[in-house]
Amino acid sequence: MSDVLAVRATGVIRGRNDVPPRFRPPAPPRHFVGRDAELAGIRPGVTVLHGASGVGKTALALKWLRERGSGDQLYVDLAAHDLSQVLRAFGLDVESGDEPAVFRSLVTLRQFTLLLDNADSAEQVTPLLPASGTVLVTSRSKLDLPQAREIGVEPLADDGRLGPLLDRSYVELPERQARLYRLCAWEPDAFGVPVAAAIAGEADCDVEDALDDLVEKSLLTEVGDYAFRFHDLVRAHARAKRYQS
Template identity: 40%
Template sequence: QGPPLGGVTDVLVRRSGQLLAEQRMTALEVLFDAELATGRHTHVVRELRHFVDEYPFGERLQEQLMLALQRSGRTPEALEVYTATRERLDAELGVEPGERLRAMHLQVLKGEADEPVGEVVVPARPAELPRDVRGFAGRTEQLAQLDRQLAARAGAYASDVWIVHGIPGVGKTALALHWAHRVRERFPDGQLYVNLRGFDADREPMEPAVALAQLLRALGADPRRIPEEVDAQAGLYRSLLADRQVLLVLDNARDAEQVLPLLPPTGTVLITSRHRLGRLVAEFGAFSLGLGALTESDSRALLGGVLGEGRVAAEPAAAGELAELCGHLPLALRIAAA
C-alpha cells in the first residue's frame, strides 16, 4: 500500500523505487488478468479505476479496465477510457496507444469483447416459501380480495403489488404466507421469499443490493458474476423475471426505498410492513391491505387450531378471557397458547 519504499531514504528510493514500482504494476496486471478470467469483471472495475489513476500510462491496466467495463455492459464508459488514454499519451508523451490497446478499442467497437453480464442457469421453479402457519384462522375478506385480483389478472403479463400492513403481531406474515401457499400452483415459474429485516431488533435492515444478490442466486445467477452496483443488479434481475409468472414475498419491509429495486416486471408481489408504504400506492398502483385485530370468533378458531378444538370448546370462558388479554392479536394468542 502506498508508494514503494515510502518513508525510507532518498538514496534507497533512487536505487530501488522504480524497479519495485514496475514490479508492482506487473503484479497488478497478473492479478487483474486472473480476476477477469474467472468472470469477476464487475467486481474489479472500481479497483482498476483506482490503479489506472495511479499508473496513467500503464496501457495494460487501461486495456483491462476497458475489458471489465465492456463485459459489465458499460461499453460507452469503455470507449471513454480509450479516448482519455489516447489524448493523455498524445498530450504528455507525443505517442499513440500501443498495438494491444488499439486492438482492444477495435474489439469494444465491434462488440467482440462482450460477454453476458451474468452467465445464468435458471432453475425450472424456485420454491422458497417458508412453511404455512398451523392453525391459521380468519382474514376471510382479505383472502377474498387477494383471490379476486389474482383471478382478474389471469393471463396478464403485468405486476400486481400488495402491501399487507398493520401493527406488530397482527399476523401480516402469516396472512402473506398462508395465501401464497394456497395459490402457489398459479405461479408456474416459482415462488421467492426474502426477509428484509426492516424492524429486526438484532440486525440492520437488509440493503437492496444484498436482497437482489440473494434473489439472483435463487434464480440461478452465478454468484461470481453478480454485479456490485444496485442498478446493474436490478437490471439483470428484471431481465431474468421478464414475462415470468413468479410470486414474490418481501417480508418485513421498512420503507419504499428498500423495496423499489426488488419489484419484478411481472408476477405478484406481497409486501409486509408495519408502515403503509403510501409511495408504492400513489406512484406504482400498489394495493393496500390493512390488518386489524381478529374478531372474537376468529380468535377462538385460532386457539382451537393451536390447542385443539375440543379443549377450547370445553373451556369457552377461559378461551374468551385469553383472547381478550391478548388483544385478539394472532402472535400474542399463539405465544400464550404455546
C-alpha cells in the first residue's frame, strides 16, 4: 500500500517506460562456459549469488538474464550507481530519503527483472526488493536475506572448454591490447594503471584505454577504482600466450 502511495505522490507511473540503456544488463562474456547447475538453480524470486571477487558472479547473472530471463531487465551496480541517478534516468526526481520506496515501486509496477550487482549487505538490499518478480543479487558475502535462494559461486573448474573460446576473443584483439593481456597476466593479483603502464613501458593514459577495452571484452575484471584483475583461468590463458607469440 505504501508503495502505491509513493508511486502516486512521485509520479512513477508517468516516468519513462523503457529501461535507459545505461541500466540495461550488458551482454555476458562471449567466452562464457559451464555453470550449468548454477544457471538451473536460479528461479523466480530472489537469488543471491555470492563468492569471491572475480570468481564469476556477474558473468553468471548476465548469462542467466540473457538466456533464461524474461521481460524488461534492469541492471543496477550498487558499487557504482546511485539510486537517485537510476530514478532520474527514468525521469523521476525524488525527494531525498524516498528513493528506495520509489525504486521498489518502479520495479514492481513495471515488472522488471532486476540485477543488483555488488551488494554489500542485507541492509542495503532489503529496501530495494520489489514485492514480487525475479531479482538476482551478487555479493562477496552471504547476505542471509529472508526467503532468498543463496547460491555459492565457486571458482570455475577447467574442463577444457574455455581455452578455445578465449582464443577466439584473443585473436581479435588489436596488438596493443593483446600485448597488455600477455604482459599483465604475470601480475599475480589485482593491479592498477601505473603498474600496467610500467610493465608495458607505455603512458598511463594509453594503457588505461587498452585496459578498459579488455574489461569491455570480459578478458579483464575491474575490481575497484582503476584496479584490475584477471580471472584465474583467463590469467592462465594469457600467460600461456606469452610463449606462443
